[in-house]
Amino acid sequence: xxxxxxxxxxxxxxxxxxxxxxxxxxxxNAPGIDYVVINDxxxxxxxxxxxxxxxxxxxxxxxxxxxxxxxxxxxxxxEHGYDYAIQFDADGQHSAAYIDDMVALAxxxxxxxxxxxxxxxxxxxxxxxxxxxxxxxxxIFITTRKRIQxxxxxxxxxxxxxxxxxxxxxxxxxxxxxxSLLMRWGYKVEEMQVEMxxxxxxxxxxxxxxxxxxxxxxxISILLVQWFRRRK
Numbered sequence: 001x002x003x004x005x006x007x008x009x010x011x012x013x014x015x016x017x018x019x020x021x022x023x024x025x026x027x028x029n030a031p032g033i034d035y036v037v038i039n040d041x042x043x044x045x046x047x048x049x050x051x052x053x054x055x056x057x058x059x060x061x062x063x064x065x066x067x068x069x070x071x072x073x074x075x076x077x078x079e080h081g082y083d084y085a086i087q088f089d090a091d092g093q094h095s096a097a098y099i100d101d102m103v104a105l106a107x108x109x110x111x112x113x114x115x116x117x118x119x120x121x122x123x124x125x126x127x128x129x130x131x132x133x134x135x136x137x138x139x140i141f142i143t144t145r146k147r148i149q150x151x152x153x154x155x156x157x158x159x160x161x162x163x164x165x166x167x168x169x170x171x172x173x174x175x176x177x178x179x180s181l182l183m184r185w186g187y188k189v190e191e192m193q194v195e196m197x198x199x200x201x202x203x204x205x206x207x208x209x210x211x212x213x214x215x216x217x218x219x220i221s222i223l224l225v226q227w228f229r230r231r232k
Contacts, residue, residue, distance in 0.1 A: 004083040008035040009073030012090035016045040029096040040069040067173035074167040086157045098194045116155030117191035132215035139222040144183045151176035177221035
């Protein structure tokens with residue numbers, strides 16, 4: 001990882017049952033990186049736990065959703081001069097053991113974004129749950145002529161060129177349509193095989209209904225909306 005300064009941005013909404021194990025995972029398996037918990041207006045004990053345990057955190061007074069919480073973290077990364085920022089879930093699904101390798105890949109390939117992919121070298125299973133991922137992958141390929149096998153992965157590493165974009169642009173969310181747009185603008189995106197765990201407890205940002213709406217919104221955005229964005 002060299003001398004690169006890396007920050008794990010951890011959006012957390014009602015993650016009282018997972019936040020301790022998430023931070024312990026980072027401390028044990030990626031001790032060389034910093035972290036910031038973005039408490040996204042949680043209604044449970046997430047904030048209290050962060051205070052009691054002395055975690056590094058920023059607390060939002062209202063729930064902004066994933067995009068707003070992530071942007072807050074990227075602003076923190078920008079203001080503190082980090083070389084890389086990694087989007088890291090508070091629900092225990094992501095494994096900190098992969099972070100150093102993701103940074104090494106970004107450095108060796110000069111990648112602007114590295115996606116922790118469940119399907120970089122493993123075949124994507126055929127299921128209703130994966131149908132949306134397949135659809136988004138197809139939309140990205142149509143518009144960029146490049147394949148992203150796991151576009152909905154929430155484990156993404158961003159380099160120093162990406163951090164200010166995501167920190168300051170209101171329409172740059174941590175979503176597949178933004179990744180697709182950046183690829184079309186010529187930024188380099190790589191995927192690295194990782195394993196992810198199932199959520200054990202807590203409340204996801206996306207339920208089934210929201211997931212369906214999300215997939216449709218991403219597909220429309222990739223095919224249509226992104227063509228009206230001006231290059232930053």
